[in-house]
Amino acid sequence: MNTYRSLRESDKEAFDALKGEMKREENGLELIASENTVSPAVLDALGSVFTNKYSEGYPGHRYYGGQEFTDIIETLAINRAKVLFGAEHANVQPLSGASANLAAYAALLAPGDTVLGMDLSHGGHLTHGHPVTLPAKVFRFVRYKTEPDGTIDYDKLEALAMTEKPKLMLAGFSSYTRQLDYERFTSIAKRVGAISMMDMAHIAGMIAGQALPSPVPHFDIVTATTHKTLRGPRGGLILCKEPFAKAVDKAVFPGVQGGPHMHMVLAKAVAFGEALRPEFREYARQVLVNAKAMEAEFTALGYEIVFGTTENHMLLIDTVKSRGVTGKDAQAWLDLAGISLNKNVLPDDPRGPMDPSGIRIGVPAVTTRGMKEPEMTRIARWIDRALLSGGKKRILSVIRKEVKALCKSFPIYR
Numbered sequence: 001m002n003t004y005r006s007l008r009e010s011d012k013e014a015f016d017a018l019k020g021e022m023k024r025e026e027n028g029l030e031l032i033a034s035e036n037t038v039s040p041a042v043l044d045a046l047g048s049v050f051t052n053k054y055s056e057g058y059p060g061h062r063y064y065g066g067q068e069f070t071d072i073i074e075t076l077a078i079n080r081a082k083v084l085f086g087a088e089h090a091n092v093q094p095l096s097g098a099s100a101n102l103a104a105y106a107a108l109l110a111p112g113d114t115v116l117g118m119d120l121s122h123g124g125h126l127t128h129g130h131p132v133t134l135p136a137k138v139f140r141f142v143r144y145k146t147e148p149d150g151t152i153d154y155d156k157l158e159a160l161a162m163t164e165k166p167k168l169m170l171a172g173f174s175s176y177t178r179q180l181d182y183e184r185f186t187s188i189a190k191r192v193g194a195i196s197m198m199d200m201a202h203i204a205g206m207i208a209g210q211a212l213p214s215p216v217p218h219f220d221i222v223t224a225t226t227h228k229t230l231r232g233p234r235g236g237l238i239l240c241k242e243p244f245a246k247a248v249d250k251a252v253f254p255g256v257q258g259g260p261h262m263h264m265v266l267a268k269a270v271a272f273g274e275a276l277r278p279e280f281r282e283y284a285r286q287v288l289v290n291a292k293a294m295e296a297e298f299t300a301l302g303y304e305i306v307f308g309t310t311e312n313h314m315l316l317i318d319t320v321k322s323r324g325v326t327g328k329d330a331q332a333w334l335d336l337a338g339i340s341l342n343k344n345v346l347p348d349d350p351r352g353p354m355d356p357s358g359i360r361i362g363v364p365a366v367t368t369r370g371m372k373e374p375e376m377t378r379i380a381r382w383i384d385r386a387l388l389s390g391g392k393k394r395i396l397s398v399i400r401k402e403v404k405a406l407c408k409s410f411p412i413y414r
Helices: 005-010 012-027 040-046 068-085 097-108 134-138 154-164 182-192 204-208 242-256 262-275 278-300 319-323 327-336 364-368 373-388 393-408
Strands: 089-091 114-118 140-144 168-172 195-199 221-225 236-240 314-318 342-344 358-362
Touching: 005 012, 012 393, 040 262, 068 089, 068 204, 068 236, 068 262, 089 242, 097 134, 097 195, 097 221, 097 236, 097 242, 114 154, 140 154, 154 182, 168 182, 182 195, 204 278, 236 242, 278 314, 278 364, 278 373, 314 319, 319 327, 319 358, 319 373, 327 342, 327 358, 327 373, 327 393, 364 373, 373 393
Parallel strands: 114 140, 114 168, 168 195, 195 221
Antiparallel strands: 089 236, 221 236, 314 358, 342 358
């Protein structure tokens, strides 16, 4: 593991913060559904000399000179992404999932066009049309919701699409825990003459690992992040059918971005290569097994599982109904216990987003560490003890020591 000697010698303040974060990650449980732990090889790529290079444009068509090796790594990342997801075209330059979505909108839409996307409180994402975001100021977003049993009523969705006649129908989520019906969704889009788009940011790793069905054959355009379950660097990815390729590339550069971050592109190529290996499939499968094991324990403890169940890597739990604890308090108490997760709004939550009624739990990072079903049961019980503690620091401190002991048996970087 890198000792960061140069940083330690040149900037003690920065090094101390880095050392603190390394210790926090090593001694705690990361249950934020959008976070994971990358390999040493990905870390090497992110700290490489490619961070020095400006590479506006695309392989073979750059603005600056000296692009021999940038073209090699970007082509490598593109080809690996296409193989990994069975895509006709891939753009690996987006700096994040949000910028990937923004570029997709820019490629497909004109100002004022209508987009049908999932409501944030029902599992959607900020970039799917929340009023505070830039896309919502440019395009007209209409939001659909889930049913009380946690499913999507596709007949109701079709009726809404027939009424609104969207230019773009957007699937995907940030806290929804059920599997989508890709064929039904895209058939509705075709019926109303809409372009179909899927944001698979949260489940890209399970799709790459063939643990979940792929939306790529069904949708015109698919966006993703390259971190989260895909276990790569923080960044974005756009996959699309060939007819949309030129518009997508032009929308990314020069549309919404300047030069790509080539150290990130290199790290994406490395992560895609890792995801093509058989052991990644085992990891993806175990993520789903671990999520179900944790769900089973929370159910046995009497918790209300929002959307009824999980069919992916995360759980959404109503802590107010289950234990009389707000999501804000739950997050704060669990931080003191060495367990990181996030407060989360629930469908039509009467509470505000900064102090909502629930929490979101994800298992990708602990699965990467090698933890399996027995550990998921222990973690669920620790969370329950913390929520029943009333925030008492003595109890949370005891849990923290137990968490640390478990983490020593599952080191992040051996």
